[in-house]
Amino acid sequence: MEDKKTLTPFMKQCFVTAAVGLNIIGFGCVCGFPAILLPQLKEADSIIPLTKAAESWIASTLALSLLAGNLMTTHIMEGLGRKRAHYIISVIALIGWYITILATSVEALIAGRILLGMSGGLLSVLRSILIGEYTSPRNRGAFLTTVSLSQAFGIFFVHLVGSLLSWQKTALICVFFPFISLVMIIYTPESPSWLLTKGRYDECRSVFRWLRGFEEDQELEEMIRARKLFNAEALKENKTNGFAQLLKIIRKREFYKPIMIMIHMNTLMQFSGGTTMASYSTVILGLLMGPNAHVHFWMVFLDTQRIIFNTVAVYVINKIKRRLMVFLTGVLSVASHFAIAIYVYYRLHGWEYDAVWLPALLINLQFFTVAVGTVPMPQVIGGEVFPLEYRSLGGTISLTASGGMMFLSLKSFPSLIDSTGLYGTYTIYAVILLVNLIMVLILLPETKGKTLQQIEDEFRGRPSTFEELESRLSLQSNPEEIIKKNISERRPSSSVLL
Numbered sequence: 001m002e003d004k005k006t007l008t009p010f011m012k013q014c015f016v017t018a019a020v021g022l023n024i025i026g027f028g029c030v031c032g033f034p035a036i037l038l039p040q041l042k043e044a045d046s047i048i049p050l051t052k053a054a055e056s057w058i059a060s061t062l063a064l065s066l067l068a069g070n071l072m073t074t075h076i077m078e079g080l081g082r083k084r085a086h087y088i089i090s091v092i093a094l095i096g097w098y099i100t101i102l103a104t105s106v107e108a109l110i111a112g113r114i115l116l117g118m119s120g121g122l123l124s125v126l127r128s129i130l131i132g133e134y135t136s137p138r139n140r141g142a143f144l145t146t147v148s149l150s151q152a153f154g155i156f157f158v159h160l161v162g163s164l165l166s167w168q169k170t171a172l173i174c175v176f177f178p179f180i181s182l183v184m185i186i187y188t189p190e191s192p193s194w195l196l197t198k199g200r201y202d203e204c205r206s207v208f209r210w211l212r213g214f215e216e217d218q219e220l221e222e223m224i225r226a227r228k229l230f231n232a233e234a235l236k237e238n239k240t241n242g243f244a245q246l247l248k249i250i251r252k253r254e255f256y257k258p259i260m261i262m263i264h265m266n267t268l269m270q271f272s273g274g275t276t277m278a279s280y281s282t283v284i285l286g287l288l289m290g291p292n293a294h295v296h297f298w299m300v301f302l303d304t305q306r307i308i309f310n311t312v313a314v315y316v317i318n319k320i321k322r323r324l325m326v327f328l329t330g331v332l333s334v335a336s337h338f339a340i341a342i343y344v345y346y347r348l349h350g351w352e353y354d355a356v357w358l359p360a361l362l363i364n365l366q367f368f369t370v371a372v373g374t375v376p377m378p379q380v381i382g383g384e385v386f387p388l389e390y391r392s393l394g395g396t397i398s399l400t401a402s403g404g405m406m407f408l409s410l411k412s413f414p415s416l417i418d419s420t421g422l423y424g425t426y427t428i429y430a431v432i433l434l435v436n437l438i439m440v441l442i443l444l445p446e447t448k449g450k451t452l453q454q455i456e457d458e459f460r461g462r463p464s465t466f467e468e469l470e471s472r473l474s475l476q477s478n479p480e481e482i483i484k485k486n487i488s489e490r491r492p493s494s495s496v497l498l
Contacts, residue, residue, distance in 0.1 A: 009136070009213040016134045016211070017143050019184035020086070020127050021150040026093055026177035027123055028154020030116045033100075034059045034279040035299065036162025036170060037109075047104060054106045056414050059279045061110050062117040063407030069121015070400040074393050076122065082130050082191040085122060090185065092119040093178035101171045119178075121403060125395040132383030133193040136212055137219070137451050142318040144383045148376035149310035155278050156303030163296050192220075193452075196227050197389070219451045226453055230389060249390070254459035258385035259394050261443045264436040265326075265378040266402030270409050271429045271436075272333050272374035273366050277302070280413055287422040288344060289359045298360070302367050309371035316372065317380060322448050323441065326381075329373020330437035336366040337430035345423040374433075378402075384447045387456040 038058065041050040076085045096115030103109045127147055135143045154177070162170045192211065195204040201224055208220045249255050269275075277284060281302070285295040317325060340362045386394040416425040447455050 009211060010139065012211055013135045013139065013143065015184070016188045017131055017146060019181055019188050020130055021146055022177050022181035022184065023086070023089055023093065023123055024127055024147055024150035025154040025157070026174060026181070027116075027120045028151035028156075029158040029174040029177065030062065030093075030096075030113075030120055030154075031151070031275070031278040032155035032158040032303075033162070033167075033171070033174075035159060035281050037167045039282060040162075040167050048106060048109070050106070052414075056411060058106070058109055058113060060407055060411040061113045062120070063403055063410055065114040065117025066121040066124065066403040066406060067400055068114075069118040069123075070125060070396050070403055071121075072118070073122050073125040073399075074396045077126060077129075077194075078197070082126065082133070082194050083185065083188065085126055086130070086185050086188075087182065089119050089122045089126065090178045090182035092116075092122070094175060094182070097171055097175045097178070101168055101175075121399070124399045124402070128379050128383035129386070129391055129395055130191060132452065133191045134211055136216060137449060139318070140383065141322075141380055141448065142314045144380040145310070145314045145317045145376045147379035148371070149307065149314060151375070152303070152306045152310045152371065156300070156307050159281070159303050160300050163300060193223070193391070196223055219453065222451070222453045226456075252460075254387045254456055255390050255394065257443060257459050258387070259398050261385060261440060262378065262382055262394070262398035263401045264439045264443070265381055266398060267405050267436045268330065268333075268374050268433060268440065269378045270402060270405040271432045272370055273337075273429075274370040274375045275406055275409055276413050277367070277370075279410055283417070284422070285363070287417070288340065288363060289356060293356065298363075302363065305364060306367055306371040309368055310376065313372040313376050317376060320448075321446055322377070322381060323444055323446055325373060326377050326437070326440055326444065329369045329377065330433070330440070333366065333369035333374050334430050334433045334437065336362060336369060337426045337433060340366065341423040341426040341430065344421070344426070348421070348423070381444070381447065384450075384452065384455055385459070387459065 038050065038055055040046065041048055041055075073085070076088060080088075092115055096112050096117075096119060099108060099115065100112035103112060128144060131143050131147065132140060158170060158174060161173055165173075189207045189210060190203075192204045192208040195201075195207060204224065205220060209217075212220075281299045282295045285293060285298050289295070289298065340359075343359060343362060382395065382398070413425065416428065420428070445455075445458055450458075
């Protein structure tokens with residue numbers, strides 16, 4: 001009783017989100033670590049000699065191991081539950097950081113990055129899903145925006161500390177983020193949505209009301225009734241072979257449309273500048289602002305700016321419609337990339353204007369779009385668009401594609417810089433951003449303020465009304481009658497099977 005009096009549902013949602021957020025901060029540290037590690041390894045007194053090939057592999061190995069983590073997520077999340085998956089993420093991250101701290105060779109550093117990447121791959125799928133399932137629709141956008149804010153803070157933190165301390169001491173400090181998260185997870189409940197998929201309805205109700213109170217019982221009952229209907233429909237699907245089931249799943253709009261949306265959204269995120277700046281910020285800033293620029297100052301300055309605008313985005317994204325936010329920030333991101341490419345090109349071809357404010361303005365404009373749109377919006381939308389039954393599978397597929405794009409951007413960046421220069425690289429990125437932005441705007445429906453069940457029904461093509469669920473579930477006692485009714489009623493606009 002005392003717990004109910006002292007902790008409001010909002011405070012409980014803040015606590016469970018913070019447990020996820022600390023691991024996200026730790027992953028931000030992982031992403032930003034190469035920017036302080038690689039320059040220190042190039043110094044004459046470095047204990048680990050660094051070649052050009054080793055440099056690109058240390059930076060890009062993370063993306064490959066992210067893919068491995070993505071592929072493992074479905075089985076872990078669905079089989080063991082969201083909470084146990086969160087435990088596993090923290091433990092793997094702790095081991096990866098300790099290997100990094102003790103490393104005396106490039107191979108050991110890569111091994112540490114592999115483990116940290118696997119942890120990050122698991123987290124990339126879990127974080128938005130878990131926050132989306134924990135939080136209320138009226139605050140879900142703000143809570144999901146903390147994903148990008150937390151990651152931005154992690155990048156800022158590791159860049160700042162790494163500018164003052166050695167890379168080993170920086171890694172030692174970064175260990176505390178997954179450790180504190182591990183302790184907090186002990187006091188977080190299992191996801192009510194996962195309990196629902198396992199048929200543990202009483203536990204689902206208890207956890208849902210612990211997190212949300214009693215004011216959102218309508219969403220709870222809609223979830224439970226929709227799940228029971230799905231289970232009834234599954235009796236028929238289980239009689240078909242696995243390949244036929246897979247074909248049916250692939251043809252469902254509520255399965256393939258969210259995946260297509262998130263593949264394009266994650267491509268926008270990886271090529272908008274956040275990924276490459278986290279690992280190659282000193283290179284980019286040196287080429288853009290000239291050899292006399294204090295690149296470490298600008299690196300920390302941009303990270304600080306990103307945190308500020310990420311904080312602003314927590315409020316703004318919760319107020320503005322999702323499609324409008326994607327459009328505005330996407331167009332601004334494309335424009336900033338083209339502007340940087342044009343500026344660098346003309347400066348290299350005779351333009352003698354060397355004032356630092358212009359490149360500073362352009363890179364700040366790019367980072368503004370990263371902070372308020374191209375990075376937080378995929379986290380927000382990814383936590384909303386996937387239906388419950390395919391949430392982990394869909395998230396895994398889309399983030400596997402994202403990991404591939406991350407690897408492509410990080411591994412190819414040094415080669416692109418060498419072959420096309422900074423202006424050529426930014427022109428290519430601008431074209432990629434423009435194409436993917438157009439696809440997102442074509443496919444993405446408005447999701448702001450809707451429950452996860454309402455969004456799922458919208459992707460099916462026709463909302464399932466409460467009365468429809470009631471009438472169909474009244475046949476629950478006779479599964480064979482349900483099957484006969486479904487066969488006779490099946491049509492393209494069916495709200496369950498498409």
